[in-house]
Amino acid sequence: MWKQFFRQKPILIISRCSISSLSNDLIRKRIIPYVDKTNYVNELSQTLPKLESYRRAAILLPIYYNEKTNRVEILVLQRSDKVRSHTGMIVFPGGICDLTDRDVIHTAQREAEEEIGLKSEHYSILGCLPPTIDSRAVVVTPVIALLHSPKFTDYCLAVDEIINAFYVDLEQFLYKKNNHKILDVGDHFVTHHFHIDKYHIWGITAYELITLATIVFQQLPEFPFFRHGVHFDLNRLSEQLKMHFQLYVSYEKKAELELQLNKIGGLK
Numbered sequence: 001m002w003k004q005f006f007r008q009k010p011i012l013i014i015s016r017c018s019i020s021s022l023s024n025d026l027i028r029k030r031i032i033p034y035v036d037k038t039n040y041v042n043e044l045s046q047t048l049p050k051l052e053s054y055r056r057a058a059i060l061l062p063i064y065y066n067e068k069t070n071r072v073e074i075l076v077l078q079r080s081d082k083v084r085s086h087t088g089m090i091v092f093p094g095g096i097c098d099l100t101d102r103d104v105i106h107t108a109q110r111e112a113e114e115e116i117g118l119k120s121e122h123y124s125i126l127g128c129l130p131p132t133i134d135s136r137a138v139v140v141t142p143v144i145a146l147l148h149s150p151k152f153t154d155y156c157l158a159v160d161e162i163i164n165a166f167y168v169d170l171e172q173f174l175y176k177k178n179n180h181k182i183l184d185v186g187d188h189f190v191t192h193h194f195h196i197d198k199y200h201i202w203g204i205t206a207y208e209l210i211t212l213a214t215i216v217f218q219q220l221p222e223f224p225f226f227r228h229g230v231h232f233d234l235n236r237l238s239e240q241l242k243m244h245f246q247l248y249v250s251y252e253k254k255a256e257l258e259l260q261l262n263k264i265g266g267l268k
Contacts, residue, residue, distance in 0.1 A: 022072065024065050024146060027216055028126060031144055034215050034238050035127030040245070041139055048249055055138045058104040059094030059204070060112045061212060062123060064147040064167065071169055072216055075152070076205065077116060078164035085136070090201045092208065093118060096138070104128065108143040116165050117156030123147045129211065130241040133248050134204055142208050168196065173209040176222045188247055190227050211241065 045051040062075040081088045093112035101107045105125055112118040123145040131141045155165045173194065181193040192206040201209070210221055214232050225232045226244060233240060 022065060022070065022216075027063065027065055027072065028146060030218060031126050031215055034129065035144075036130050036238065037127075040242055041131050041141070044242075044246060044249070048246070051139070051249060054133075054249075055136075056097040056104065056107075056141070057095060057134075057138050058097060058107040058111070058141045058143055059092040059208070060108040060118070060143050060145050061092055061129075061208060062112070062118065062145045062147050062152070063170070063212070063216070064151055066151065067149070072171065073167040074170050074209065074212065075118075075147070075165065075167055076201075077162050078166075078199070080159070080161055080163050083161055089203065090199050090205050092142075092205060094140070104141040105143050108141075108145075112145075115158050115162050117154065118152060122152050129208070130238055131245055132204055132207060132241075133245060140204060142211075144212070168201075168209075170209065170213045171217060172196070173206070173213045174217065174219055174221045180223065182223060184227065186251070188227050188251065192223075192225075211237075 041051060041056075064073045064075065065071075066073055075093075076090050077093060079086050079089050079091055093115050094108050095111040095115075097104060097107045098110070101110060105128070109120050109125075113120075126144040126146055129142040129144065131139050133139055151167075157163070157165065179195045182190050183193065184190055191202055192210060193200065193202040194206055194209075195201075210225060211232075213219075214221060214225075214234070214237065218234060220232050220234070224230055226240070
C-alpha cells in the first residue's frame with residue numbers, strides 16, 4: 001500500500017486562482033466534504049491496537065474571512081520560551097485531552113479559551129480533519145472553526161504558555177516563493193518550513209496550514225506535500241492524509257524518526 005502511495009505520478013499544479021467569489025458560505029461548503037465523519041483513530045485502533053496507548057490531543061484551526069480585504073486569515077499563537085514542549089514555536093490553540101473533556105472538539109475549545117480567551121460564541125465548528133501525529137507520538141486531531149465577525153482580537157493570553165497571537169494569510173501557504181523549504185525526515189516523511197516575517201512556521205502547524213489552504217482555495221500547492229515528490233490529490237485528499245497517519249503509526253523506527261524531527265526543529 002505504501003509503495004503505491006509514494007509512487008503516484010505527480011499531479012499537475014493548478015494555476016493561482018481568483019478568490020473574488022469567496023464567502024463564509026463557500027468556505028464552509030468546501031471544507032465539509034473533507035471532514036472526518038468516521039472517527040478514523042478509533043477505526044484504525046481496531047487493526048493497530050497500540051494506538052490505544054497513544055496520548056490524544058486536539059488543536060483549533062480558527063479561520064476568518066475578511067470581507068474588507070477579501071482574504072482568508074487564520075489565527076495562530078506563539079509559545080513561550082519557558083514551556084517544556086514546543087518552546088517558542090508557532091502553533092494553533094490546543095493541547096492534551098483531559099479525562100473530563102467530552103470529545104476532541106471540547107478539548108480544542110477548552111484549550112482555545114484557556115490560552116487566548118477565544119470562546120465558543122466567537123465561532124462555528126465545521127468538523128475535524130483526519131488526525132496527524134507529533135514527534136512525541138501524540139495523536140493530534142485538527143478541529144476547524146469559522147470565526148464570526150467582527151474579527152476576534154480581544155486576546156487574553158495565558159502568559160505562562162503563550163506570548164503572542166496573530167493572524168496569517170492562508171493563501172501564502174500554497175506558494176514556494178523564497179520562504180518555503182522541504183526537509184526530508186527518515187525514508188518516508190518530510191517537514192515543511194516557512195519563514196514569514198520574523199516567524200519560523202513548521203511541523204504540524206505548517207502541515208495543517210497547507211492542508212487547509214488546499215481545501216479552502218481548491219488549489220494544489222506549488223510543491224509536493226509528501227515525500228518522494230507526491231502531491232495532494234483534491235479527489236482523495238482525506239484518504240492521503242489518513243494513509244500518511246497510518247504510515248507514521250506503523251513506522252518501526254519511531255525513535256530514529258523522533259530524533260530527526262527534533263534536530264530539524266532546531267533549524268532556523
